[in-house]
Every structure is written in structure tokens, then in C-alpha cells.
Amino acid sequence: MPMIIGLIVLVVIGLVFFMQSTDKSAKKAGDSAEPIVIPTHNWSSQVVMAYVIGGIFEANGNNVKYVPADSQAVYESIRIGDVTISHEVWESAFGKSFTTALDKGGILDWGDHEARTLEDMGYPDWVAAKCPGLPDWTALKNPDCAKNFVTPDSGGKGRMLEGPQTWHGDLIPQRIDALGLGDLWVVKFAGSADALWAELAAAKKEDRGTIIFNWTPNFTDGAGFTFIKFPPYTAGCRPEDGGDGKCGSPDGYLKKAVNADFPKTHPGAADIFKKMSFSTGQIGAMAALVDLDKMTHEDAAKKWLADNESVWKAWMN
Amino acid sequence: MELLKKYPKLFQWLFLLIVFFALCFAIDVPETYKFIRGQAEFIKDPNQSTYILFGKEVRYYAFDNFWRLPPLLGWLPIWINDGLFFLLNEWMPMEFWDSATQEYKTRPLVLQISRNITAFMTFLIELIREILLGGVETIVAFTSWNFVSAYPWAKLPGLPWTIVAAGAAILAYKLSGKGLAIFAALVMIYISVFGQWKPSMQTLSFILVAAPLSFIFGLSLGVMAYKSKRVEKALYPILLVMQTMPQYAVLVPAMVLFGIGDHAAVIITMVVAIPPMILLTLIGLRGVSPEVIEAGKMSGCSNWQLLTEVLIPTARRDILIGVNQVIMVCFSMAVISAFIGAKGLGWNLLLALNQLNIGLALEAGLCISLIAILLDKMSLAWANKQTDYFGNLTFYQRYKNTIFFGGAVLIGAILAIFGSFFFKEGFNYLYEVPHNKGISTADFWNKGVDWIFDTFFVYIKAFNTWLITEVLQPMRALYLRMPAVATLVLVVGAGYIIGGIRSAFTVGGLTLFIALSPWWDRALVTTYMATFGVIISCTIGFIVGTLCQQNKYTTNFMLGVCDIFQTFPSFVYLIPVMMLFGVTDTSVLIAVIVYATIPATRYTIEGLRSVPAALHDAATMSGVTKLQRLFKIEFPLAFPHMMLGLNQTIVFALFMVIIGAFIGTEDLGQYILKALSDKAGGGKGLVLGICVAFIGLIFDNLIRTWVEKRKKHLGID
Incomplete structure (x- = not known):
């Protein structure tokens, strides 16, 4: 058992010195x-x-x-x-x-x-052609636009990829429903930022439409990324603050x-x-x-x- | 009636299924029912019902009680949260002198204690880290930051990588011989040449603290449980739950209690690594035959001597498997613990994945696997080593290895000093190859993923669409269509048929806990993904295992592959899978299948191996063909063992389904991920983790009971 005894000794020594080390009262003038x-x-x-x-x-x-x-x-x-x-x-x-x-x-x-800062739903610039009228949000009301964003698991609706639920909970699904887009669009939560970038890369290779959650300043700014223009944010417009949810994100x-x-x-x-x-x-x-x-x-x-x-x-x- | 007597079980099962489906059809889906996608259960809504218990308000959507039970346990996570918060922030506040600000500060006792424990952990980690890499923190621990700032020479220099590599090779040679020494040297050179030295040593330093501590705690708790029935009874349920609890769920409470950083990583690694160690110690000590203990007592052993000289050496085999498990678990936590602040390979891997640099992540992941396998082999060799007692050795023979190591230190140091003159531009390659200045094959792998994408994309997409619309979505809908009462009847009935009334109560209780938690729907989705993953994994594992077992070399090769994949961080393949299959359930399931096939294959191979050779010979002599032998003798005999593999497959599948939350799932995992960032997430994370653990335990109980009966029936064991 020398190993255990050795460890105990080490623990004691460590604790003694740790106690000493907390006593750093010799504070100099200026920064510690x-x-x-x-x-x-x-x-x-x-x-x-x-x-x-x-x-x-x-x-x-x-x-x-x-x-x-x-x-x-x-x-x-x-x-x-x-x-x-x-x-x-x-x-x-x-x-x-x-x-x-x-x-x-x-x-x-x-x-x-x-x-x-701005954090909202948006699309890489080459997607603009798939949905005429963007970046204004009313373009999303067009069923011909939504159908370019359908994925196998979206049940025939257009899919938007939101960031992890951790980031803002139900904000985007609530907004989509409040704006009356719920029949055409469905919001899927990605699990991590990696999932968003993977979706961006995959969509580009495949040349298919994609709307994802993104923010600026970010590295995607360089390649061209446009945010959808939702109705402007006013204080208290979000459901969690008692509003109707029909608004975009604030200039933060x-x-x-x-x-x-x-x-x-x-x-x-x-x-x-x-x-x-x-x-x-x-x-x-x-x-x-x-x-x-x-x-x-x-x-x-x-x-x-x-x-x-x-x-x-x-x-x- | 004849039939009924002949196959009573079959009719019991049939009856159970009829009742189950009758219930499913009798109970309609309520019109208001909707799968809750977001966090609606945390939002106030006039349609919700509420109740108040222990002063906590629980809100939920009420349905017919046959369809979904009300969340009567909904207060539990809130209550745990508040308890934790109270403990950490309000209980027993004490005055502490803060020398930095020159004033007294009130700090709650528990917070202070937990910070003291963590300070000690940090000290140990930094000590090892700075021996390997250099730094000032150890000296700071003995003096102060002012001292270090005043005297710039006061720091540990860190070992050049050449010395560590030589040391590892010499140690491996001493423990096992040439083969392991070459492997050790190759691993170290790989790590260094690929520029992963610093992160690898950072990871290694916290594992070198976590693994021995887990071993010591696990062994002593195991011995205590062996000696006292009461300790064992107290430990047993915790051990069971911990074995099926996804590692990920432990993060949240650990972060609340211990904060973030390497020390927290050590603590959660220990929490996960200790249970298997305890269990295997206990199994080993139980297996010691009474005769051996008698013999020890007759020779006049004291209690301590009996333990250290008789019991532990005799139980060595199982304790060794425990050590192996501890090391494997420590490395499997290397990436997960990066979420709460562990530096090293895990963190670099996550950063690389964030930039979609799959190649770089792959290299870091391979480092984790290689170090894990090296340490595992070295610890096994160390434990198996017999001490040689030779009296008449010369000085050289006796201290050969020490001399060589001394020589290596000298040469390494000289090389490092020489290097500092030779490499002018700041990177001394003979001291440490800096991160990302080494060779990298990242481009090759990234191009490989691109190539697969470009070449097979059309087929992948067609397959993906088919799988999702034709298989996964209907399957998920079916699971969600089950009324809670029908599920309960099915589980309890299965428990009763397999294991009698006792089993029925256990599994029924576990299911009821999940049904009464606020997350029944989520648990159903988790179960659906796990079931699909397990079915495919078992099929693949069974076929591959059987084929490989036919030949000695393929067997060993396959077991090696299993070793690598078990320690290889699953996060690495989440990203390419996600690029190919999108943010869908398919991606999650592919990751699940890759991971869960490992135990399925391993246990098939080991099960077939465990069939006694005498039976083979007997069968061959009675003139059966190879196929007949396989189907009539080997499979039936190996079946109980293979079923234990199924057990492990389920646990692995559940772990991976939970990690699948990083791709984007709508199950328990998504909420566990959410709890990690939630300030009040401790209780939620814990209860969610327990729900996942209970899903695993339900299957575990059913399978184990069945295996035991089957073994008795076959007369083995």
C-alpha cells in the first residue's frame, strides 16, 4: 500500500501549501x-x-x-x-x-x-433566386417559394433551420405562426452551430434552397449572407414580453x-x-x-x- | 389445449399482445394532442392545467389519463434545482477574508468547500501538466503570483517531447517487451509529428489525475461493499443507474457544483469511471473461494493483510478488467468534458468541427484513441508483470532501464538546447512541435469527404428521402400513437412473463417514473431511435461477428477495430454524416449504428469463443457439417452471452441518441443539451438523465432475467 500512503502524504502536503497559497495579502499598488x-x-x-x-x-x-x-x-x-x-x-x-x-x-x-449585432433568420446570397421578393418576409407567403425549401422530414412544408433551442427557445416558431406562415413553413432546431455550418456547406454543394439562423458579425459575412427583413422590432413585441410575436430581431x-x-x-x-x-x-x-x-x-x-x-x-x- | 400446454409462454405472449393492441385501438388520440416541439411546457398558456406541490407550480397539458398520465413528478426537477441553488448560494453563509479586495466577503459553506476541493484538483492537474509542458502554476501554488511575476525564471521548464517519447518507450519495454515499446514510440512520434503534442499532454494530464483517483475510490468502495451488506445495498441502485446514465447528463449538476475548468472535468470523469470499477471489484472479491480465505486466516493474516495479500491478488483478473474500463471511460470523456472547460484534444476537436475541418478533428480524435490504447495496454502489462527476484545481478543489469532513461533525458535535453540554436524562427521542433505546425493530412480527409459528397450525393439523397418518409416517420408516429396505459401494460406483462412478479414490479415502477415525468413524449422518441439503432446494429454485429469468428486472425483484427472505435470520439463522424444526410434523424441513427455495433460485434465474437472446444470436437465426431454445428450447437450455447451484448448495445445506442442532440433531435437529449446552458438546469439535467437511464434499465432487467433462466436451462455457468 505504499502508493495509497504516498498519495495521502501528497494530499496533505498539497492542502497545506494550498492553504498557504491563498494568503496572498501582499497586494502591490496597481494591478494584482x-x-x-x-x-x-x-x-x-x-x-x-x-x-x-x-x-x-x-x-x-x-x-x-x-x-x-x-x-x-x-x-x-x-x-x-x-x-x-x-x-x-x-x-x-x-x-x-x-x-x-x-x-x-x-x-x-x-x-x-x-x-x-444582428441575429436572425437569413439565407446565403445565391439562394435569393429561389424565392423572388426576398429579403422582404412577405415573399415567404408564396407557396412556390416555400416548395423550394422542402426536405424529406418537413412534411411537404418549407424548412427553416433554427439554431439550438438553447439560444432563444421558441421565438422563431412562434414568430412564424404569428405571421401566418405556419401552413407553409416548419422550423427545425439544429443541435449546434456546427449543424448550421454543415447545412450551409451541404446546401451550397447541392445547390438547394436553405434558410438558416445566423448572425453578424460572423465569418459568413464574407461570402454574402442576407437577413430576412421581418417587421421591425419594438420593445415588448416578443411573446415572452407579452407581445404578439410579429417582429424580427432587434439591432443588438x-x-x-x-x-x-x-x-x-x-x-x-x-x-x-x-x-x-x-x-x-x-x-x-x-x-x-x-x-x-x-x-x-x-x-x-x-x-x-x-x-x-x-x-x-x-x-x- | 394440447398446444397451450406445450407452449405456455407462447400463448402468454400472444395474450399480452392482443391486450396491448386492443388498448391501442380502444383509446383514441385526443383532438388537442400535439407533440410539443419547443419548450411550451415552460410557457404560460391558458390551455394548460396546473397543480401546486411543495410550493412549486407545475404546468402541463392535460389529456385523458389513459392516453398520457399527468406529470405528477413534474415538481422533482424544480425542487432539485431549488435545493441545489439553496445549498450553493444561501445555506450557511460564512465570512471569508478576501485578500485581493481587502474586505470580508460572505460565501456559502458548500461553495467554499467545493472551491477548495477543486483548487486541490487543479493543483494536481497543473503539476502533471507542467512537468510535461512547463508553466508557472505549480510554483505559484507554493509561492504567489507576485513572486512569479518578480522572478521570471521561476517556472517549470517542461520536458522536450523526445524525452517523454523515449520515456514511454522504455517504460513499455520494461513492462512488456519490444512490441509494446515500438507501439509506444510510434504513438508518441505520431502525436508530436502531427503537432498535437500540447493538447495531447493537456488531455493526458487530467486523465493521469482522474484515472488513478477513480481506481483508488472504486477499489476502496468495492472492498467496503464486499465487507458490509449495508454499504452494498446503498450503492447498488446508484451503480445500476450510473451504468445506463448517459455521461452527458452528469455534466449539468457537476457544472453547478464545481464550476468549469479541468478540475470539473476530472470530477465528472471520476463520477462516470468509478461505478464500473466498484462493480468489477465486487464481482472479483465475491469470486474468491472460501478455501483461499481460510488458508489466509490460518496463516495468521490480519484483516489488512488478508485484503492486500490474499483477496485482491486472487481477484486480480476482474480488478484488471476494472482498470481497463476506467481507462476507456476516462478517454471517452475526453471530448464530453471539453464542454465544461477541459483543455486539450477534446476542446481542439470541438473547435475544428466548428470550422467543419473534419480532417483536423480526425487527427485529434485518433490521438485520443491511440493514447487510450497505449495506456490500456501498459496498465495491463504492469498488472500482469511478475516480479523477478534475482540476487546476483550486476549494477548494470539491475538499473538498465533507469540508466537508459537517464541517457534519454540527457540526449533529449542536449538536442533541445541544440535545437534552440538551430531553429531560429521561434519554433524549436526538438523541444515541442507547435500546434498545427506539424504535418497534417487534414486536407486529404476534407477532400475525401467532398469527393464522397460529389460522387454519391444523388444516391444518398434518394436513400435518405426513402428512409425518412417510408420507415422513420411512420415508426416514430407509431411509437407516439401508443397510449401510456398500453405501454405500461406491455412492459409489465413482458416483465411478468419473463421474470415473474418481481420483475414485473421493477420494470413497471421504472416505466411509471418516466410516464409521470413531464417528458413521456420525448422518452418515446428516444426509445424509437434507440430501437431502430439497436435492431440494425445487432443484425450487423451478429453477422460480422459470426463471420470473423471463423478465423483467428480476423477475430483479433475485429477486436482491434472495436477497441479503436470505442475510444474514438463519436463527435468526429457526426459532422460528415450531417453534411451527407442533413440535419435529420437519419444522421443521428447512422452515428448510433456506428457506435452501437461495437458491443454487438464484440459480444458475438466472445460468446462464440466461450463455447468449449470439447463440444466442437464432440460435434465434429458425430459428423455434423460446419453449418449444422454453428446453428445447432454454437449459437444456442453462445446465445445467453450474446444477449448480454444486446444489453450493452442498448446502452451504447441510448448514449449516442442523446449525443445526437448535437445534430438536432426532438427527444430527451435535446432537453439535456438545453439544461447544460440553463442556469437552473441542474435538476432538469439530472432527472432527464435518470429517465434515459431507466429506459436502459427496463431492457437491462428483462434481458438479464431471461439470460439467467436460459443459462440454468442450458446447464452452463
């Missing part, structure tokens, strides 16, 4: 040397931007650490303090998780990026969020992070470095930092 924990999610622009922001912090003399995290659950982690910042809070997809966490306390709204914010202790522990970094503001073009360029130029996320971040030194140096003053 504790690492800033930056979450990475599973889409390219976010990961690259995480490394870009990490690089900026490092240039400022901070320590950084990256942790893969789920994009919805991350706000709870920030609240508890497992993660320090979030740099892409999309209004339509994560607004609800974010505001819930905000109400519970422990997380701070740290300002908006310059980029505006892209926010930054931080753990409530961050400004106290890292005042310098927090100040820089507050000033950070990326534009749609910059975010698109980051995503394109990975998705189109096939660079790794780290390399893309390095290249972006090298190419845009004037941009981020300005935030550091």
Missing part, C-alpha cells in the same frame, strides 16, 4: 498579479478576440489565463468569480442570461463595443462584462478593458483569419495585434 481569467467559447471570432484581449493585458504587465466555457453558463461563472471577464455579450442570444446574472449581483456591465448591443471584484483587484486592466471597443470590421477580420486563412486562433490573434498596433495602443493610455 493574479491572472485574469478569460473565457473561450466555440466560435472563431470570440476565441481570437480572447487571445487579442489577453495579449493586450499581457502588454500591460498582467497575467492571463484562458478557460473554455459554455457561452450561456459563463455569466454564472463570472458572478461566482471562476471567470473574470466576458468580451462578447450578444444581446439577442445572451442578453437574458446576462441580465439575470446582473440582477443576482457580482457581475458588472462594462460598456458596449462599437459593433452592433455587443457588451463587455466583468466580475464585480475586477475593478478593485486590477484597476489598470479594468480601465483598459472599459476603453476597448471593437468594430464589426475588426471582428469580422479576426474571424476570417481563422475561418478563411486557416490560421490557429493564437496565431491569428498575434497577427491581428501586430497589424493593428495603433488601435490597441490607444486604449492603453
Whole structure:
């Protein structure tokens, strides 16, 4: 049993030192040397931007650490303090998780990026010919249009591929029914973003019609992607807010969020992070470095930092 | 009457089916009935009925009670959620001094404890990781971040890949010999040359923590269960449920309790890996014959000595199978745990898939399989190794391997230093081949998928349309058409006919739990996909297994293929399948069939192998042909064993149907996926997982009972 005894000894030693290590009261003036924990999610622009922001912090003399995290659950982690910042809070997809966490306390709204976001149903540009009248939503009322989007399991109706149910629940099916398109169209939930991109690639090869859920800024912007123009969004028009659901998605914010202790522990970094503001073009360029130029996320971040030194140096003053 | 006496079971089955169909036809589909596609059960709607229990409001669509039972257990997930939330956020708040902000902070006790446990886990993981890759966290654990920032030299350097590769090969040589040493070296070189070194070592570092811990906990719990009836009784139901629970469902509560990161990955891996270890320890210890124990006692063993010197060595065979299972499970969790923050191959694989880079994902997936097989073989060799006691060895003979390893460290270090002069542009290939700077065959595989797509697309599409409209959709509709009462009667009746009143109660209870949960419709869809997958998998597995078993070499080849596919992350083939068959049930089912055929094949081969050779000879001497022998002797005798394979096939199929949620399904899996992102998802994820586990257990109970009876009847075992 020497192995078990050895392990017990190791546990004890580990615990003793862990207890010691929590005593880091020697706080210097300025930023703490504790690492800033930056979450990475599973889409390219976010990961690259995480490394870009990490690089900026490092240039400022901070320590950084990256942790893969789920994009919805991350706000709870920030609240508890497992993660320090979030740099892409999309209004339509994560607004609800974010505001819930905000109400519970422990997380701070740290300002908006310059980029505006749109998340809605749309189609790659080459599909336009299959449904004359797009991008106006009334074109969808035409049965001849719907029949170009039929799939084997759609029961003869046109099929729209919505993202995972996690993202906005029943919003799109409710909208389709509210607009009276329910007889011609059916909404299918994909299981992941991968499923959306696979559908996009497959539809292109096959040259068939497809309407999918997508967002901008995204790597698809480059190849041409148009969002359907639904009736404009007004506050309270969604069923969950008591409205009739006959409206599209809002022109949304892209926010930054931080753990409530961050400004106290890292005042310098927090100040820089507050000033950070990326534009749609910059975010698109980051995503394109990975998705189109096939660079790794780290390399893309390095290249972006090298190419845009004037941009981020300005935030550091 | 003659017939009835001769085949009583047959008539019982017939009677059961008649009652079942009579019920199906007698109960009409209510007009308001509609399969709930979205999350309507969480939305307020005037058509819904409500009840309040334990202060929790449960909303649901009421139907005739024969058609769908009301969700009387609907409060359970909400209640678990609130309980968890209370435990983590409100129970026993305590004041803690936060040195970073220089103020006191209230933190609930459980949160603080769970964070302390995780800090320790993180320490272990980082220690191993930094020995392999280098870094500062270990030194930080003993000093502080300020110290590390002040002294840049204070960090572990990490081993160059040449040293680790040589070390692995020498260790393999010592444990088993040349064959394994060559395999170890090839695996390490493959990983390095393909630029997967860093993620592989990251994955390895959390597995090297999770696997030994699972082994220790599993073994000690197994011993405790062996010694005390009470512990065993308490553990048994948990073990059963955990065996059929989809790994994916464990993620949600784990994330709530332990947060995200590598430590959480270690914890869920342990949760999944410990049950089989306990079970196999228990089986092994039970198998130790009383004579052996007597002999131990007579030689004056103390309790501890009896355990370590007598019981465990004797039960070694089963404990070893347990170790093998632990390692396999750890690697099968490598990708799934990436969802809650594990770094390494799993995360890279998910990122590659997100860019539809199938080739890159394939390479990462292959690394996982290869390391798993290597570790598995090494642990087996280690356990099987006999200690040699030779007195008169020279210094060289005794410390041969240590000397070689020392030499390898020296050469590796020199090479790495030499490399740092040679490779100027920042990548020292003799130290570590950076990620994605190695060779890659990704383009080849991606082109391969494109080629398949372009060439076979027309046929695939025709087949897909036919399958969906003619087979899958009607099948799904049939399952949903079953009134809940009819399903209950069918399951209870089957339990009664197969295993008597006891079995009938067990399976009836399990079914009732699902029927009373808010997700009966979803469970039916899960069952429909699992049934279809199991039928096809078993057919393929049975035929392939039987054919391969005819020859020794094909047998070994097939078992090797099974090994690779079992550890190969299924996510990799989800994407190409999805491109070919679209976001449809077909895609999910193909993934299910690929995965579930493994146990079907394996158990067919092992079942046929287990037929005693003496019987073969006896049969041949009585002059039967090969075919006759196969059908009259081998199949009947191997059948009970093959049925256990069916059992495993069902479990595998259920796992994969749940993972199919990533393609897009409308079953329990979709809600489990949803629970993962839901802040209040802990309870839902757990109850959904239990529902899936119960589906598996219903079949498990029926098959096991039948197998036992059949074995008694055949006089084997």
C-alpha cells in the first residue's frame, strides 16, 4: 500500500501549501498579479478576440489565463468569480442570461463595443433566386417559394433551420405562426452551430434552397449572407414580453462584462478593458483569419495585434 | 389445449399482445394532442392545467389519463434545482477574508468547500501538466503570483517531447517487451509529428489525475461493499443507474457544483469511471473461494493483510478488467468534458468541427484513441508483470532501464538546447512541435469527404428521402400513437412473463417514473431511435461477428477495430454524416449504428469463443457439417452471452441518441443539451438523465432475467 500512503502524504502536503497559497495579502499598488481569467467559447471570432484581449493585458504587465466555457453558463461563472471577464455579450442570444446574472449581483456591465449585432433568420446570397421578393418576409407567403425549401422530414412544408433551442427557445416558431406562415413553413432546431455550418456547406454543394439562423458579425459575412427583413422590432413585441410575436430581431448591443471584484483587484486592466471597443470590421477580420486563412486562433490573434498596433495602443493610455 | 400446454409462454405472449393492441385501438388520440416541439411546457398558456406541490407550480397539458398520465413528478426537477441553488448560494453563509479586495466577503459553506476541493484538483492537474509542458502554476501554488511575476525564471521548464517519447518507450519495454515499446514510440512520434503534442499532454494530464483517483475510490468502495451488506445495498441502485446514465447528463449538476475548468472535468470523469470499477471489484472479491480465505486466516493474516495479500491478488483478473474500463471511460470523456472547460484534444476537436475541418478533428480524435490504447495496454502489462527476484545481478543489469532513461533525458535535453540554436524562427521542433505546425493530412480527409459528397450525393439523397418518409416517420408516429396505459401494460406483462412478479414490479415502477415525468413524449422518441439503432446494429454485429469468428486472425483484427472505435470520439463522424444526410434523424441513427455495433460485434465474437472446444470436437465426431454445428450447437450455447451484448448495445445506442442532440433531435437529449446552458438546469439535467437511464434499465432487467433462466436451462455457468 505504499502508493495509497504516498498519495495521502501528497494530499496533505498539497492542502497545506494550498492553504498557504491563498494568503496572498501582499497586494502591490496597481494591478494584482493574479491572472485574469478569460473565457473561450466555440466560435472563431470570440476565441481570437480572447487571445487579442489577453495579449493586450499581457502588454500591460498582467497575467492571463484562458478557460473554455459554455457561452450561456459563463455569466454564472463570472458572478461566482471562476471567470473574470466576458468580451462578447450578444444581446439577442445572451442578453437574458446576462441580465439575470446582473440582477443576482457580482457581475458588472462594462460598456458596449462599437459593433452592433444582428441575429436572425437569413439565407446565403445565391439562394435569393429561389424565392423572388426576398429579403422582404412577405415573399415567404408564396407557396412556390416555400416548395423550394422542402426536405424529406418537413412534411411537404418549407424548412427553416433554427439554431439550438438553447439560444432563444421558441421565438422563431412562434414568430412564424404569428405571421401566418405556419401552413407553409416548419422550423427545425439544429443541435449546434456546427449543424448550421454543415447545412450551409451541404446546401451550397447541392445547390438547394436553405434558410438558416445566423448572425453578424460572423465569418459568413464574407461570402454574402442576407437577413430576412421581418417587421421591425419594438420593445415588448416578443411573446415572452407579452407581445404578439410579429417582429424580427432587434439591432443588438455587443457588451463587455466583468466580475464585480475586477475593478478593485486590477484597476489598470479594468480601465483598459472599459476603453476597448471593437468594430464589426475588426471582428469580422479576426474571424476570417481563422475561418478563411486557416490560421490557429493564437496565431491569428498575434497577427491581428501586430497589424493593428495603433488601435490597441490607444486604449492603453 | 394440447398446444397451450406445450407452449405456455407462447400463448402468454400472444395474450399480452392482443391486450396491448386492443388498448391501442380502444383509446383514441385526443383532438388537442400535439407533440410539443419547443419548450411550451415552460410557457404560460391558458390551455394548460396546473397543480401546486411543495410550493412549486407545475404546468402541463392535460389529456385523458389513459392516453398520457399527468406529470405528477413534474415538481422533482424544480425542487432539485431549488435545493441545489439553496445549498450553493444561501445555506450557511460564512465570512471569508478576501485578500485581493481587502474586505470580508460572505460565501456559502458548500461553495467554499467545493472551491477548495477543486483548487486541490487543479493543483494536481497543473503539476502533471507542467512537468510535461512547463508553466508557472505549480510554483505559484507554493509561492504567489507576485513572486512569479518578480522572478521570471521561476517556472517549470517542461520536458522536450523526445524525452517523454523515449520515456514511454522504455517504460513499455520494461513492462512488456519490444512490441509494446515500438507501439509506444510510434504513438508518441505520431502525436508530436502531427503537432498535437500540447493538447495531447493537456488531455493526458487530467486523465493521469482522474484515472488513478477513480481506481483508488472504486477499489476502496468495492472492498467496503464486499465487507458490509449495508454499504452494498446503498450503492447498488446508484451503480445500476450510473451504468445506463448517459455521461452527458452528469455534466449539468457537476457544472453547478464545481464550476468549469479541468478540475470539473476530472470530477465528472471520476463520477462516470468509478461505478464500473466498484462493480468489477465486487464481482472479483465475491469470486474468491472460501478455501483461499481460510488458508489466509490460518496463516495468521490480519484483516489488512488478508485484503492486500490474499483477496485482491486472487481477484486480480476482474480488478484488471476494472482498470481497463476506467481507462476507456476516462478517454471517452475526453471530448464530453471539453464542454465544461477541459483543455486539450477534446476542446481542439470541438473547435475544428466548428470550422467543419473534419480532417483536423480526425487527427485529434485518433490521438485520443491511440493514447487510450497505449495506456490500456501498459496498465495491463504492469498488472500482469511478475516480479523477478534475482540476487546476483550486476549494477548494470539491475538499473538498465533507469540508466537508459537517464541517457534519454540527457540526449533529449542536449538536442533541445541544440535545437534552440538551430531553429531560429521561434519554433524549436526538438523541444515541442507547435500546434498545427506539424504535418497534417487534414486536407486529404476534407477532400475525401467532398469527393464522397460529389460522387454519391444523388444516391444518398434518394436513400435518405426513402428512409425518412417510408420507415422513420411512420415508426416514430407509431411509437407516439401508443397510449401510456398500453405501454405500461406491455412492459409489465413482458416483465411478468419473463421474470415473474418481481420483475414485473421493477420494470413497471421504472416505466411509471418516466410516464409521470413531464417528458413521456420525448422518452418515446428516444426509445424509437434507440430501437431502430439497436435492431440494425445487432443484425450487423451478429453477422460480422459470426463471420470473423471463423478465423483467428480476423477475430483479433475485429477486436482491434472495436477497441479503436470505442475510444474514438463519436463527435468526429457526426459532422460528415450531417453534411451527407442533413440535419435529420437519419444522421443521428447512422452515428448510433456506428457506435452501437461495437458491443454487438464484440459480444458475438466472445460468446462464440466461450463455447468449449470439447463440444466442437464432440460435434465434429458425430459428423455434423460446419453449418449444422454453428446453428445447432454454437449459437444456442453462445446465445445467453450474446444477449448480454444486446444489453450493452442498448446502452451504447441510448448514449449516442442523446449525443445526437448535437445534430438536432426532438427527444430527451435535446432537453439535456438545453439544461447544460440553463442556469437552473441542474435538476432538469439530472432527472432527464435518470429517465434515459431507466429506459436502459427496463431492457437491462428483462434481458438479464431471461439470460439467467436460459443459462440454468442450458446447464452452463
